[in-house]
Structures are given as C-alpha cells and as structure tokens.
Amino acid sequence: MTKVVYQGRSYERLDDESVLRCLLRNGIRAPYSCESGACQACTMRAISGTPPANSQEDLKETQKALGYFKPCVCRPDEDLEVALLDDAHNHKYQMEVVEKRFLNDEILRLRLTCDESFEYRAGQFINIFKDDLIRSYSMASLPVQDDLLELHVKLVPNGVVSHWLCDDVQLGDQLTVTGPMGECFYHEVDSTEGLLAVGTGSGLAPLWGIVRDALIQGYEKPIILCHGAMKPENLYYVEALRQLEETHENFNYFPCVSGLDEDEVPAGMSSGFPNDVAFAQLPSLAKWQVFLCGHPDMVNNTKKQAFLAGASLKNIHADPFVMAPHA
Amino acid sequence: MSQSVYERIGGGAAVDAAVDLFYRKVLADDRINNFFEGTDMEKQAAKQKAFLTMALGGPNNYTGEDMRKGHAHLVERGLNDSHFDAVMEHLGATLKELGVSDDLIGEAAAIAESTRNDVLGK
Known part of the structure; x- marks a missing residue:
C-alpha cells in the first residue's frame, strides 16, 4: 500500500482510499467540499512524488507546475509527500x-x-x-x-x-x-500564440522576471510588455528593457505614459494606459498567455478586456495587488 | 442508472471549456452584464462552473435555498424573467458551440430551468 507523508509523518492509505480521505481519517484538518474533483476546494501541493494525471485535470498549467492536485480524486501508485496550500504561510x-x-x-x-x-x-x-x-x-x-x-x-x-x-x-x-x-509566473504551454505582460508602477517587478524567464527558456512566439506610468520619469528599467528588445527579435517593449498630452510624450514612448496600448495592437488574444500586475483597477479592467478579447481565464495570470488601508 | 450529460460530454475538463464560452457571452451581453459589474472574475467563474456542472447533472450540493439566498441581492436590483431567459439563451448557445447534441442540450436546459423560481425569489 502506498503512503501519504504530511509534515514529516507517514500515513498508510487503505484500499482505494483517496489521499484526502486518508488525511481526514488521521485527524488532519484539510479543507474539502464536493469530493468529486469538481470544486477544487481541497487542492493541495505535492512536495515529492507525482500525482496521477486525473487528479490534476482542469487545474491551471501554472498550478500543475507547482505540484497542485485534487486529493479527493487522487489514488496514487506511489508514495506522495503533500502540503496544504496554507502551509506556505507558516x-x-x-x-x-x-x-x-x-x-x-x-x-x-x-x-x-x-x-x-x-x-x-x-x-x-x-x-x-x-x-x-x-x-x-x-x-x-x-x-x-x-x-x-x-x-x-x-x-x-x-x-x-x-x-x-x-x-x-x-x-x-x-x-x-x-x-x-502566487501563481503568476511563466510556464511553457505548447499551444499558446503569444505572451502579453501589462503592468503599472512597481508592477513591473514580476513582469521583469517573467519576461526574462520566458526568453531564457526559449519561448519563440511574440512577447509584448507594456509598462505604464503617469510621467516618463516614473518609468524605470527603460534602458535594460530596450536592450532586451534589441537582443530578442520576438520581444517588444512599450513604455506607456498616461499623464501627458499626446504631443508631450517623448519619442519612443506610447501615449495612454498600458492596457489600451496593448489592445490597440492585439485584436484577438485567443490562445495568448496574459500576465497582469499593478494597480487593482487596471488589473481588473484588463482582466475583463483580455477575457472578452478571447483569452481563456486559465491563461490570465494576475496576483492580487491589494492596497493596504492607510494606517 | 444512465450517465448524466456531465459524464457524457467529458466531465470537468469539458465544463471548463464551457465556462469560458458561457461567461464570455454573459459578460458581453448588455442586457445582463450590469449584474456582474465589480465582481471578482475568478470567483464568478467558479460559480459559473458550479452552475454549469449542476445544469449538466454533474456533482453538486446546491439546494433551492442556496439559489434563493445567492440571488436575493440581484432580485432587489431588478433581476427578472427576461434576464433569466438571456442566461438560458447563452447556456444553449454555449453547449451548441461545443457540439453537444440537441437532446442533451434539452436535458441541461430542463435542469437549469428548474432553478428559475428560486433564482428569481418567486
């Protein structure tokens, strides 16, 4: 019989018992709901061992890459060491x-x-x-x-x-x-047509990593990065991104300025919000991967725009960027 | 027991494809999209998935009372039969686009239709 390892302890699975049932039987308080692989409430992470394909069906590709699986429908042929998603906070x-x-x-x-x-x-x-x-x-x-x-x-x-x-x-x-x-990172998916990254302000941080990750992993389809700020002087890494653009034919970078009249925007920069600059040149986002980071209003609006432009919800990656209430 | 439509069209993965199509139709429809203003898209998509799973006869724990409570705030904002009809229209069109047969679409529509009074708080 195979074992489930959780927080250093091994639990033997009974015949045909799911990983979830095995943990519950041993008193581990794991969250769950439908127990039929539909609701994803019980989603866990495998630290070692490979969860069977059926237990990862219909999860996001980025979640699969992190070892996420649905323990309620997971009956593995090998030992599996698991963690609850909340454990990352501990x-x-x-x-x-x-x-x-x-x-x-x-x-x-x-x-x-x-x-x-x-x-x-x-x-x-x-x-x-x-x-x-x-x-x-x-x-x-x-x-x-x-x-x-x-x-x-x-x-x-x-x-x-x-x-x-x-x-x-x-x-x-x-x-x-x-x-x-967070699940906002590059993960190679064969069937995508391109990668769009849109950010405002310090929302460039994850996109700077994600774009370089895609390039270094040899992603060959178009990569478009639109980074926006009110004024040109609020943008940063402009030179580094232009260099990256010069050395990679499939990468295009658009610094966007939203707080100046169009004729005041410096040459080489686009006028407007970065999401509008992006959608003006991409009529369809079907099969595109989309990464969003920055102001919550921009992220939410762009998420909707991207979805209506044909991007699958599973291919839109945005971690919540929540403003703390002022102390 | 005969298989549910949910099982016959391919289970959770098929429903995922349906959620994208269905939710996109709903969001693009000016008759009803104001009810979705400002909602969290991931949470909304999860609800749409639960709804489609139920309509297709798949695993769900919905009760009429859940439906009633979940939509009461929308009924207050004027949710009525015309909006329900619009959603039914998108459900049918989505399943048709996915190549589901008319018989099965009829079965799914009948299950969805059975929630009408609870959704509209009648």
Whole structure:
C-alpha cells in the first residue's frame, strides 16, 4: 500500500482510499467540499512524488507546475509527500538586505540573500513582516540568472512598511519573510500564440522576471510588455528593457505614459494606459498567455478586456495587488 | 442508472471549456452584464462552473435555498424573467458551440430551468 507523508509523518492509505480521505481519517484538518474533483476546494501541493494525471485535470498549467492536485480524486501508485496550500504561510525565512538603490523618486530596489535554500519562480511574491504588519512584494529576480533576490518597493504615502524599508532598514539588516506564493509566473504551454505582460508602477517587478524567464527558456512566439506610468520619469528599467528588445527579435517593449498630452510624450514612448496600448495592437488574444500586475483597477479592467478579447481565464495570470488601508 | 450529460460530454475538463464560452457571452451581453459589474472574475467563474456542472447533472450540493439566498441581492436590483431567459439563451448557445447534441442540450436546459423560481425569489 502506498503512503501519504504530511509534515514529516507517514500515513498508510487503505484500499482505494483517496489521499484526502486518508488525511481526514488521521485527524488532519484539510479543507474539502464536493469530493468529486469538481470544486477544487481541497487542492493541495505535492512536495515529492507525482500525482496521477486525473487528479490534476482542469487545474491551471501554472498550478500543475507547482505540484497542485485534487486529493479527493487522487489514488496514487506511489508514495506522495503533500502540503496544504496554507502551509506556505507558516515557515519564516530570515533574509539579509545586501543592496538598496532608488530606481526613481518613488521606487526602491532591494536585493536580499537567504541563508536557507529558498526556491521560487520569477513572478511569485513574498510576504515581509514588520511588527504585526505584513506586506506582499513580487520578486523581480530570475532564480537561474540572479543570485540575489530582488524586490521593487513603491514608496506609498503614509505607508508604514514601505517607509520603514526605504528609511530605516540598513544594509546587513535581517527581514522576516514567508513564501514564495502566487501563481503568476511563466510556464511553457505548447499551444499558446503569444505572451502579453501589462503592468503599472512597481508592477513591473514580476513582469521583469517573467519576461526574462520566458526568453531564457526559449519561448519563440511574440512577447509584448507594456509598462505604464503617469510621467516618463516614473518609468524605470527603460534602458535594460530596450536592450532586451534589441537582443530578442520576438520581444517588444512599450513604455506607456498616461499623464501627458499626446504631443508631450517623448519619442519612443506610447501615449495612454498600458492596457489600451496593448489592445490597440492585439485584436484577438485567443490562445495568448496574459500576465497582469499593478494597480487593482487596471488589473481588473484588463482582466475583463483580455477575457472578452478571447483569452481563456486559465491563461490570465494576475496576483492580487491589494492596497493596504492607510494606517 | 444512465450517465448524466456531465459524464457524457467529458466531465470537468469539458465544463471548463464551457465556462469560458458561457461567461464570455454573459459578460458581453448588455442586457445582463450590469449584474456582474465589480465582481471578482475568478470567483464568478467558479460559480459559473458550479452552475454549469449542476445544469449538466454533474456533482453538486446546491439546494433551492442556496439559489434563493445567492440571488436575493440581484432580485432587489431588478433581476427578472427576461434576464433569466438571456442566461438560458447563452447556456444553449454555449453547449451548441461545443457540439453537444440537441437532446442533451434539452436535458441541461430542463435542469437549469428548474432553478428559475428560486433564482428569481418567486
């Protein structure tokens, strides 16, 4: 009989028992609802072992890549070590600040190292703890290329955590972090026609990682990145992105300025919101993968626009970028 | 027991394809899309999936009371038979687009139709 391993303990599965039933029988409080593979309420993650294909049916490709599966319909032929999705919130890492640099007036780049091994996908996010406050920051670094973990911190007016990171945290200080979390990352899917990334402000962070990840993994279909800000000086990484554009024929970068009259927008930049600039040149998004990050209104509107333009909901990736209520 | 439409068209994966088509039709329809303003698209899609799964005779735990409670705030905003009819229209068109036979579409429509009074709070 095969075993289910959870938090270091092994549980033997009874004949034809699902992974979910096995855990429940052993007193583990796992969430569940329909028990027929439909509702996805019980979705878990396999840490080692391969869940059978039927238990991953109709999950997002990015979820499958993280080892997500539906334990209620999972009867594996091998041992499986599993984690509940909430478990990612429990392990706290200590990360040391090794670089602080302002990319413009409002965005601080932080680079961190971690003593422990910390595995993540470009585009996922971490939570940073400051006393009893928690804030999420997307990672801009690409693990196979960048040794340091990189965050782009937007200085929010009255933002306690962003001001603490900008003003008080010193090189060599340790940050308390949980993660990685989120399903907004590049995952190769054969049948896609292209990749669209739209971001505003520090929402460029995960997209900078995701676009480079796709390129480094040899994605050959068109990749379009539209990054928007009110003024040209609020954009950043413009030169680095233009260089990336020069070295990769299938990559096109559109810096977008929404706060100036059209004739005031500098040459080489587009006038308007980044989602409008994107949709003006892409009449159909059928079979496109779409990545969105930034202001919640922009993300929600663009999600709807992308879906109505033919993108499948499963191919639209956006992690919630929630503004904290002002303290 | 005979197989449900849900099983005959291919279960969860087929319903996923249906959700995209169905939800896109609903969102593009000016007769009804104002009821969906400001809703979380993922959560809404999950509800659409549960609805389609139920209409297709697949696994679900819906009761008439759930339907009533879940739509009461929309009834207050004027949800009526004409809106229900529009949704039924999109359900039929979606299944037709997926190549489901007229017989099976009829079975699904009958199940969906059976929720009308609860949805509209009658």
